[in-house]
Amino acid sequence: MPESTAPQNLCSSPCAPLEALIIGAGFGGLGMAIALRKAGVSRFLLLEKGQDVGGVWRDNTYPGAACDVPSHLYSFSFEPNPRWSRVFAPQAEIHDYLQHCARTYDLLQHIHFGSEVRHARFDETGHYWQVICNDGQEHFTRLLISAVGQLSRPALPKLPGMDTFRGKVFHSAHWDHHYPLADKRVAVIGTGASAIQFVPQIADQVAALKVFQRSPAYIMPKADRAYSEQEKQRLARQPWRLKLLRAAHYLHFESRALGFTRLKGLTQWVVGIPFRQLLEASVPDPELRRQMTPDYPIGCKRILLSNDYLKTFARPHVELLTQGIARITEHGIETLDGQQHPVDAIIYGTGFAATEFLAPMHISGRNGLELNQAWQAGASAYLGLSVPGFPNFFMLYGPNTNLGHNSIIHMLESQISHVLKARQALLASGAQTLEVEEAPHQRLQQQIQRRLADSVWSGCTSWYVDARGHNSTNWPGFTWTYRWLTRYAGLAAYRFAGSLERHSAAADGLRVASPRDWLERGSAAWLRLFLRASFRALIGPPRELVRQRQLVNALAWLMPGCAGVRRRWHWLGSLPVQKVEAAATPGKGVILYLHGGAFCLGSPHSHFSVTSRLARDSGCSVWVPDYRLAPEHPYPAALEDCLACYDAIRAQGCPAEQLLIAGDSAGGALVLALALALKQRGEAIAAGLILLSPVTDPDLRGASLQSRQTVDPMIRRDWLEQALKAYAAPAPTLTHRPLEADLRGLPPMLIQVGDQELLLSDSVRLAERARQAGVSCRLEIFEERWHVFQLQAFYLRSARNALLAVARFSRQCLEASGEPAAAADSTPATQPATDPQPS
Ligand SMILES: Cc1cc2nc3c(=O)[nH]c(=O)nc-3n(C[C@H](O)[C@H](O)[C@H](O)COP(=O)(O)OP(=O)(O)OC[C@H]3O[C@@H](n4cnc5c(N)ncnc54)[C@H](O)[C@@H]3O)c2cc1C
Numbered sequence: 001m002p003e004s005t006a007p008q009n010l011c012s013s014p015c016a017p018l019e020a021l022i023i024g025a026g027f028g029g030l031g032m033a034i035a036l037r038k039a040g041v042s043r044f045l046l047l048e049k050g051q052d053v054g055g056v057w058r059d060n061t062y063p064g065a066a067c068d069v070p071s072h073l074y075s076f077s078f079e080p081n082p083r084w085s086r087v088f089a090p091q092a093e094i095h096d097y098l099q100h101c102a103r104t105y106d107l108l109q110h111i112h113f114g115s116e117v118r119h120a121r122f123d124e125t126g127h128y129w130q131v132i133c134n135d136g137q138e139h140f141t142r143l144l145i146s147a148v149g150q151l152s153r154p155a156l157p158k159l160p161g162m163d164t165f166r167g168k169v170f171h172s173a174h175w176d177h178h179y180p181l182a183d184k185r186v187a188v189i190g191t192g193a194s195a196i197q198f199v200p201q202i203a204d205q206v207a208a209l210k211v212f213q214r215s216p217a218y219i220m221p222k223a224d225r226a227y228s229e230q231e232k233q234r235l236a237r238q239p240w241r242l243k244l245l246r247a248a249h250y251l252h253f254e255s256r257a258l259g260f261t262r263l264k265g266l267t268q269w270v271v272g273i274p275f276r277q278l279l280e281a282s283v284p285d286p287e288l289r290r291q292m293t294p295d296y297p298i299g300c301k302r303i304l305l306s307n308d309y310l311k312t313f314a315r316p317h318v319e320l321l322t323q324g325i326a327r328i329t330e331h332g333i334e335t336l337d338g339q340q341h342p343v344d345a346i347i348y349g350t351g352f353a354a355t356e357f358l359a360p361m362h363i364s365g366r367n368g369l370e371l372n373q374a375w376q377a378g379a380s381a382y383l384g385l386s387v388p389g390f391p392n393f394f395m396l397y398g399p400n401t402n403l404g405h406n407s408i409i410h411m412l413e414s415q416i417s418h419v420l421k422a423r424q425a426l427l428a429s430g431a432q433t434l435e436v437e438e439a440p441h442q443r444l445q446q447q448i449q450r451r452l453a454d455s456v457w458s459g460c461t462s463w464y465v466d467a468r469g470h471n472s473t474n475w476p477g478f479t480w481t482y483r484w485l486t487r488y489a490g491l492a493a494y495r496f497a498g499s500l501e502r503h504s505a506a507a508d509g510l511r512v513a514s515p516r517d518w519l520e521r522g523s524a525a526w527l528r529l530f531l532r533a534s535f536r537a538l539i540g541p542p543r544e545l546v547r548q549r550q551l552v553n554a555l556a557w558l559m560p561g562c563a564g565v566r567r568r569w570h571w572l573g574s575l576p577v578q579k580v581e582a583a584a585t586p587g588k589g590v591i592l593y594l595h596g597g598a599f600c601l602g603s604p605h606s607h608f609s610v611t612s613r614l615a616r617d618s619g620c621s622v623w624v625p626d627y628r629l630a631p632e633h634p635y636p637a638a639l640e641d642c643l644a645c646y647d648a649i650r651a652q653g654c655p656a657e658q659l660l661i662a663g664d665s666a667g668g669a670l671v672l673a674l675a676l677a678l679k680q681r682g683e684a685i686a687a688g689l690i691l692l693s694p695v696t697d698p699d700l701r702g703a704s705l706q707s708r709q710t711v712d713p714m715i716r717r718d719w720l721e722q723a724l725k726a727y728a729a730p731a732p733t734l735t736h737r738p739l740e741a742d743l744r745g746l747p748p749m750l751i752q753v754g755d756q757e758l759l760l761s762d763s764v765r766l767a768e769r770a771r772q773a774g775v776s777c778r779l780e781i782f783e784e785r786w787h788v789f790q791l792q793a794f795y796l797r798s799a800r801n802a803l804l805a806v807a808r809f810s811r812q813c814l815e816a817s818g819e820p821a822a823a824a825d826s827t828p829a830t831q832p833a834t835d836p837q838p839s
Contacts, residue, residue, distance in 0.1 A: 010045050010110070012140040017128040020044040020423075021141035023117045023361075026055020028147035028396035028412045030098060031076060034105045035416045039423075045139060046107065047131070049116035053102045056151055057094040062175040062194060063201035065091035068222070068305045069407045072242065073249040076101065077413060080242045082235035088224045088305075112137075119362045120144055122391060127432040127499065129392065142432075145419060147396040148361070150473065151352040157189065160327040167331070168345040172198060173352070183207045184344040187333055189325070191217060193304055195349030199318075200308040209318045210341050212325055212333065215301070216292045218275050222305035256405035257478050267298040267456065282310035291322050296460035302404060354463060355379065355472050357399060365390035366435075367812075378470035382441040383482070383490055385415055391433035391497075392426075394419045400448050401482070402464075402473040404457070410479050418486035422494060429513040431496035437801055438808065439617070440493035451476035492517050495801055500781060503755070507767035509779035511755075514798050523795045524784065531713040531786070540719030545600045545631055545726055552601045560794050561612030567604075572625075572648045575641050578604035580615040580622040587619035589658050589814045590649055591690075594642055594674070596665025596788055598695075598723030599630045609793050610664065610692075610803065617807035620660070620814075623649060627670075631726035638727075639735070642674050656684035657817035660810050664788045665715075665759070666723070668694020672766075673735040675746055680735075688813030689749045690806055693759050693788045694766065696738050698724055698731075702761030712758045714787040720758070739765055743773035748816075750778050750809040752802055754785030780805065 012018045019041050022029045025048035036044050052058050067074045071089040075081055079101055085093060102108060116134040123130055129144040154173040156162070170176045172194040185208040188195055195211070196219065203209050227235075235242050258266060275298075283289045292310065294301070312318050323335040332342040353359070357379050363371040369389045381387050384401035385394050396415045403411060426434045452471045457464045464473045475482055496513035503511065514520065534555065539548050567580045591614055595607040604611065604624035615622045627641035649659060663671040668691040678685045705717055729736040749770055753763035763779060770777035782789065782798060790806075793799040 010043065012043075012045075014123070014126050014128060014130075014140050017126075017140040017142050018043050018045055019141070020143040020145060021129070021131055021139055022046040022145045022147055023131075024048060024055065024147035024149060024152070025050070025053040025102070025111055025113075026057070026147060026149050026152070027076075027098065027409055028149060028415075029055070029145075030101055030105075030107065031409075031412050031416050032145055032147055032396060032419065033107050033110055034076075034078075034101065035420055037105055037107070039420055044110060045141070046111045047115040047117055047133065047139070048111055048113050049134075051113050052099070053107075053111070054095045054098045055149055056173075057091055057098060059152070059173050060091060060175075060194065061177065062091075062172045062198040064197040065194070066197060066224075067094060068193065069253060070249045072245050073253065073407045074409055076409060077246070079104070080239065080246070082239075082242055083232050084227060086224055086226050088222060117361055119364075120393075121364045122366060122393070124366060127392070142392060143419075143423060144393045145396065146358055146361075146363075146394070146398075148358060149397050150354040150357065150402055153353045153356065153359075154348075155351050155353040156348055157350050159325055162328045164330050165328050165332075165346060167343060169348070170345075171348045171350070179345065181205045181345065185342065186210070187212060187341065187343040187346045188349055189333075189346060190214070190349035190351065192349060192351050193302060194351070196304050196306045196309040198347075198349070200306070200312045203312045203315060203318055207317065208343075209312075210321055210333075210343065211313075211319070212321045212335075213291070214324070215296070216294045217301060217304045218271055218294055218298055219278060219304045219306050219310060220271060220274050221278055222307050224307070250406070250410070253406040254479060271298045271303055279310060283313060285314075288313055288320060291320060297456055299404060299456035300458075300460040301462045301464075351463065354402070357472075358395070363390065363393070365393065379472040380441075380445045382436040382444060382493055383415075383418065383486055384475070385418060385486070385490075386436040386441075386494075388436055388438045388441055391435040394422070399472045400452075401475050403475060403479065406479050411475070411482060414479070414483040414486040418490055421487070422491060425491055425494070425516060426496060429496040429516060431498040431511070431513040433497050433510075434494045435497070436493050437495055437804060439800070439804055444493075448476055492520075492797065500779060503760070503781055504764045504768060504779070507764060507771055507779045508777065509751075509767065509781070512780055512782045512798075512802075514782065514784040515801075517797075520797050524798075527792055527795055528713045528786070535714055536712075536716055539601070540716045541722045545723065549597075549601045549629070552597065552606055553603065556603075556606040556608075559606070559609040559791050561608040562616055562793075565612045565615045567608070567612070572644055575644055576626040577645055577648075578611075578624040578626065580608070580611045580624065582616050582619060587814075589618065589620035589660065589687075589810065590654050591615075591618065591620045591622045591660045591662050591810060592642070592646055592649060592686075593622050593624045594627070594661070594663030594667035594670040595624060596663065596667040596693075597629070598720060599635075599638055599666045599669075599727035600723045601629065602667075607664070607791065610790050613793055613800065613803045614662070614807060614810070617804055618810040619807075620810060630723070630728070635727050635729040635733070635736075638670060639673050639677065642670050643677060646674060646678070657687050658814065659686045660688045660690060660813060661686045662690035662692070662806070663694070664692035664790070666695050666727075668692060669696065669698075669736060669738075672696065672738040676735040676738065676741055679745060686747050687817045688747050688809065690809065691749060691751045691763070691766070692790055692806075693753050693757060694751065694762060695720070695724075695759060696762040696766045698729060698736055700724070702759065702765065704760035704762075705758055708756060708758045708760060711756045712754075712786050713756075714789075715758055717758060739769055743770050743775050746770070746773070746775045748776040748778075748813060750780070750806060752780045752782065752790070752806070754782050754787060754789050756785060757787040759787060778809070 022032050033046050066088045070087050071084040119132040121130045128140050131139045154171040168179050182205045184206055186206045187210045189212045191213040279289055313320050323337045326334045326336045366389045379399040381398045384398035401411050455476050465471045497510040500509050538551050564583050566583050567578055570577045593611050595602045604626050611622045611624050625645040628637040661671045675685050734741040751763045767777050767779035790799045790802050
């Protein structure tokens with residue numbers, strides 16, 4: 001392979017990051033690079049730790065190495081190769097093919113060989129990834145794509161005495177072709193997919209071969225043969241034949257998924273019978289046949305293909321050992337029955353560290369979150385591609401995308417087109433980051449694990465499943481389902497966000513683009529019309545406030561809460577409080593939620609769509625006081641009731657560190673008033689404050705009160721004037737004037753606001769003030785959304801996502817103050833397993 005010619009103009013800096021950076025030049029990395037080139041992307045780099053392209057097909061040069069999916073299927077669909085020499089091409093040919101792809105698509109100018117990525121860190125301010133290599137080189141990129149595969153790191157068993165052996169040792173993935181095996185006594189440890197390929201090849205050369213088997217495999221005949229020259233020429237002349245052949249192979253292999261996942265009994269017929277026939281024909285000795293017959297359900301471990309492996313054991317100098325290894329000694333291997341097996345060389349055919357995925361790289365995402373930390377409970381990724389907390393980052397051949405039945409290249413092509421689509425959607429949205437949301441990721445993960453629990457892979461211990469039963473490797477279904485999900489359904493799970501520059505250079509936070517799918521757009525358009533015709537038209541002068549309140553209560557059923565929560569009423573003296581909790585065991589934290597309605601309207605009932613989702617997603621109990629409303633009860637009645645509720649929560653033994661105070665609109669004003677009142681009392685306040693479209697300026701001086709007058713479909717300025725007059729907070733009351741009050745010492749805040757809303761500037765100004773006062777404050781501005789759009793969470797994914805972000809903020813605040821809430825989406829802790837065999 002010629003040297004990389006990566007030119008100087010691919011240098012990057014934080015100010016001029018690359019468009020994309022790919023790690024790994026195997027099938028995945030090369031396929032991704034070709035797709036980027038085809039999409040017209042030129043500023044991208046591919047970093048490869050080896051000195052050539054090819055991935056596993058560069059490294060696994062052991063005798064007999066070949067694919068076990070027919071080559072016309074195990075190759076790129078866009079680069080068919082009519083000249084494959086056999087149905088299952090050998091390693092050297094596959095490696096040549098990948099080199100040919102790199103040359104044909106002019107990829108060498110993008111590749112740095114000998115560059116091993118050690119660390120990648122997401123910079124939240126600049127929205128880029130900083131990538132650091134072993135040689136100290138740094139690269140900066142908008143999009144980071146890992147294509148390091150699942151089987152690129154050989155795994156060695158942990159056997160006592162391994163270091164003491166004086167003979168030759170190597171792993172099948174690092175075959176030492178300079179070591180002459182001829183006339184040597186050789187031990188092979190492992191009987192997986194690699195070993196069954198090289199054992200028959202070396203048996204003829206060696207003086208004695210001892211194969212140490214931990215568990216036997218189901219082996220099927222391999223329908224392999226050489227293609228004749230005429231066949232190759234016909235395939236080259238008539239590309240439709242190539243397509244037909246590929247489709248036939250695809251359908252044949254795809255049908256095997258039925259046996260693995262749905263009709264498990266089928267495997268007895270299509271695998272069990274041919275296996276037994278092959279065993280009978282190849283191994284005359286009944287005792288050896290018994291040792292070579294698996295005792296686990298068919299398909300649970302990888303089904304292997306070979307015509308000559310079983311036969312090899314009929315030779316007198318080849319021995320199968322199943323006693324188990326006690327230790328490696330200076331001169332050989334001691335088995336558990338105390339026997340010594342002196343050998344000259346040990347070859348490990350023990351597979352790869354598949355479930356360690358991206359290790360040993362360190363990938364740090366948002367807030368310094370380490371991928372290994374995010375994967376403490378077992379590796380998982382949305383469609384195997386993306387992980388919440390890691391924006392603009394994709395993995396190819398990531399968790400749960402391995403197959404037991406078909407070509408990985410088919411999966412890689414689905415993933416590559418998903419990454420491209422996501423990139424295009426990111427560019428179209430004008431946002432700077434895209435990041436998968438926690439909820440869809442967890443939902444899909446639960447489905448995958450449920451399906452896996454029902455599959456053949458749950459029937460035994462294998463490298464697919466770890467000690468706690470978590471299968472982080474396999475996709476539990478058809479590859480066409482995966483293709484459909486990655487192509488058409490997958491993008492809805494992403495949040496597109498950008499920096500706030502357009503709105504405020506002084507505040508920290510995000511501009512969140514609205515989801516672009518037709519369902520969200522249609523719902524938003526319909527809601528805009530509906531709110532304009534109902535809420536905005538009916539709520540405000542000249543209608544009296546008490547009449548408006550009746551209307552709001554009558555319309556409340558249109559904003560339903562979510563399932564999976566229960567609500568109960570409590571009385572704190574004369575103050576009714578609604579307590580909303582997840583039906584599953586709620587966590588420790590409490591959210592005091594102060595509903596909006598300009599101090600005059602609204603109730604716990606009208607805001608159940610928000611409070612129920614907060615309870616479910618944060619795991620906290622949500623307390624919603626039905627505080628007294630103006631004009632019957634002007635200032636300070638509402639604030640007094642909120643304070644009474646706060647005191648009651650604290651009196652029940654809930655410390656401030658376990659408490660968050662949240663509210664929307666005028667409820668947001670009450671949150672700030674309460675926090676400032678508590679500050680005056682000199683007490684610890686809360687772990688965090690959550691403000692949804694808060695009213696922060698009773699004089700209504702914000703710029704958006706002019707500029708968004710007609711844009712906001714929800715509320716009108718004259719309604720705010722009417723209500724604030726009825727509430728009648730005296731002008732010098734600084735608790736209701738947070739833009740003028742001293743905010744120092746307030747807890748961390750999250751502010752969410754729509755960019756179409758009347759009170760946009762109230763939020764921006766508050767965020768700037770908070771930041772000046774040294775208060776940690778995150779401002780999230782949702783594009784194309786209106787005043788307290790979170791109330792419409794039943795209809796809008798953007799609203800549900802916004803509330804998920806609130807729930808996430810709540811959990812972070814509780815964790816930061818040392819009081820972890822029970823996350824609603826937590827998954828059971830699991831340990832990764834190791835030692836898979838290649839597929
Ligand atoms: C012997 C063998 C046979 C197989 N046969 C089949 C088969 O028949 N059918 C099938 O579907 N699948 C098979 N597989 C599975 C195979 O892994 C995939 O089919 C496919 O090759 C994966 O390609 P990849 O690009 O994702 O990963 P890989 O081919 O593993 O390439 C990953 C690349 O990333 C590089 N890399 C890793 N870490 C870093 C880093 N930190 N910095 C820079 N570079 C890095 C590696 O050097 C490597 O070049 C087989 C695997 C093996 C090992």
